[in-house]
Structure formats: C-alpha cells, structure tokens
Amino acid sequence: MEDKELNLVDHLDELRNRLIISAVAFIIFFGVGFFYVKEIYNFFVRDLDVKLIVLGPSDIVWIYFMLATIIAIAGTIPVLATQIWLFVKPALRPIERKISLSYIPALFILFIVGLAFGYFVIFPTVLNFLVELSGDMLVTNFTAEKYFKFIMNMTIPFGVLFELPVVVMFLTSLGIINPYVLVKVRKYAYFILIVISVIISPPDFMSDILVTIPLLVLYEISVNLSKFVYRRKLKKEKEWQEQYGDMEEEIDEEISR
Incomplete structure (x- = not known):
C-alpha cells in the first residue's frame, strides 16, 4: 500500500x-x-x-x-x-x-x-x-x-480545432479511442461542433455556416485518419506479437516459477 x-x-x-x-x-x-x-x-x-x-x-x-x-x-x-x-x-x-x-x-x-x-x-x-x-x-x-x-x-478556435485530427490519431494510437466509436458518436459530435460554431461566430446565419462547415469537414478527416492509424496499429501489434510474443511467454513462465 x-x-x-x-x-x-x-x-x-x-x-x-x-x-x-x-x-x-x-x-x-x-x-x-x-x-x-x-x-x-x-x-x-x-x-x-x-x-x-x-x-x-x-x-x-x-x-x-x-x-x-x-x-x-x-x-x-x-x-x-x-x-x-x-x-x-x-x-x-x-x-x-x-x-x-x-x-x-x-x-x-x-x-x-x-x-x-x-x-x-x-x-x-x-x-x-x-x-x-x-x-x-x-x-x-x-x-x-x-x-x-x-x-x-475568428482565429484561436480554429487553431485549437484544427488539432482535432492529430489528437484523434494520438488517442487512436494509444488505444483510447477507435474509428468505430467516432462513427457511432458522429451525430452527437456534429451537434457539439455546431453549438461551438454558433458560440464562436458573430450572430448571423452566414457566419455560422462559414464556421460550421470546416469543423464538420475536420471531424470527417479525423475519422478517416483514425481508421488509417487503427489499421496500422493492428498490423504493428501483430508483427510485435509474432516477433516478441514467444519471448514474453517465456518471461512470464520464468516469473511464475
């Protein structure tokens, strides 16, 4: 303890x-x-x-x-x-x-x-x-x-939100999220991004559209990048398991003895 x-x-x-x-x-x-x-x-x-x-x-x-x-x-x-x-x-x-x-x-x-x-x-x-x-x-x-x-x-929110693809790729590579989760929560993510767009843009319909569309596109880019990273991660883990899997099992056996 x-x-x-x-x-x-x-x-x-x-x-x-x-x-x-x-x-x-x-x-x-x-x-x-x-x-x-x-x-x-x-x-x-x-x-x-x-x-x-x-x-x-x-x-x-x-x-x-x-x-x-x-x-x-x-x-x-x-x-x-x-x-x-x-x-x-x-x-x-x-x-x-x-x-x-x-x-x-x-x-x-x-x-x-x-x-x-x-x-x-x-x-x-x-x-x-x-x-x-x-x-x-x-x-x-x-x-x-x-x-x-x-x-x-008009700038700081885009600077932060443009990092969404990298953050998603990072979390996917760590196994915290995966593309299937992103697809599943897509409608909720859209709603949140639309709310953010309305908050950060001036109070007129044109501005809301100009801000909303890039954010939704960013989310879709993030989903596709997550799919790419996820497939790559599975491939790397398979190669890792094939290369070091037997060694890890031997170490576990030695410890258990």
Whole structure:
C-alpha cells in the first residue's frame, strides 16, 4: 500500500514539474510577444482603411496583453505537447513512443494552419459581410478592443480545432479511442461542433455556416485518419506479437516459477 502511495506521489511530482516547465515556456513566449507587440499590431491592421480607436488607457494595456498571449499560446503548444509525451512515455511501448512522438510537430503546424485559415479565409469574409451589411446607414469605426476580440474569435478556435485530427490519431494510437466509436458518436459530435460554431461566430446565419462547415469537414478527416492509424496499429501489434510474443511467454513462465 505504501509503495502505491509513493508511486502516486512520484507521478504527481513529475506532473507538477511538467506543468511548471510549460508555464515557464508560456511566460518566456509571452515576454517575446510583449516585446514585439508593435510589429504584431501593425501586421493585423495593415489592410484597415480606418484607424483603430481606444476608449480608455486600460484598452491599450489590454491590447498588449492580448497580442502577447496569442504568441505565448502558439509557442507553448509544442512545449506542452512534449511534456505530456514525456509524462506518458514510461507507459508506452517502443513502437507507441515512436509513433506518438511524431505527432508533436504536427500539433504546432496544424495550430498555425488553423490560425491562418481563420485569419485569411474566415475573418475577411465575415468582416466584409458585416461591414457591407451596414451599407450607407452607419459610419464604420472600430475600437481596438472590439477589433482584436473579433480576430481572436475568428482565429484561436480554429487553431485549437484544427488539432482535432492529430489528437484523434494520438488517442487512436494509444488505444483510447477507435474509428468505430467516432462513427457511432458522429451525430452527437456534429451537434457539439455546431453549438461551438454558433458560440464562436458573430450572430448571423452566414457566419455560422462559414464556421460550421470546416469543423464538420475536420471531424470527417479525423475519422478517416483514425481508421488509417487503427489499421496500422493492428498490423504493428501483430508483427510485435509474432516477433516478441514467444519471448514474453517465456518471461512470464520464468516469473511464475
């Protein structure tokens, strides 16, 4: 009993250390983002025909923190993924370690691709639609806070959700889920993704559709990738069993004696 308690304490200590490393990485990337916030700001407002306004001094500080946070999140993702992999590594077989390690760079790449998709495809489409909707009735002015909140709503969720295929592949390779489960819960997953789309998109029907369709496509891609990983996993396990199965049986017999 004491050995089990000590083992649990060791695992909790290791988990805490992994989280501390991830938190330190976040702070470092936050500092880098804060230092280059002017360049980041100029990138986001380069195509605007109007000057952004602020309604108070606190809005300026909020913009600095928000832009730095975006950089910190993007930079911390591969660090956090590596720490998670190192934490679960002892419980994985060599073949599982090799496969799961390859997913770490994919997480970062897909996050950036999701941000790019949200910013270069969804964001301008929705923004132009909403601006044209006002026509000549209204004078269009943007506060910096509202503008950057709008950008975050159109990019960060896509950055996170674009990682769905890699997460599904990773969990499939560990045997936690399989494609048959994903197919079985498809209608529930669709409902959840539609709810997410409505929450993160502006309150108009066009925006909801533009956000919903990519998320549903992502889910279907995830299902097909899960099928691919699952078949590959079964094949690898069969090869492993053929190569090392007899050896494991001999070891078990020796232990039982």
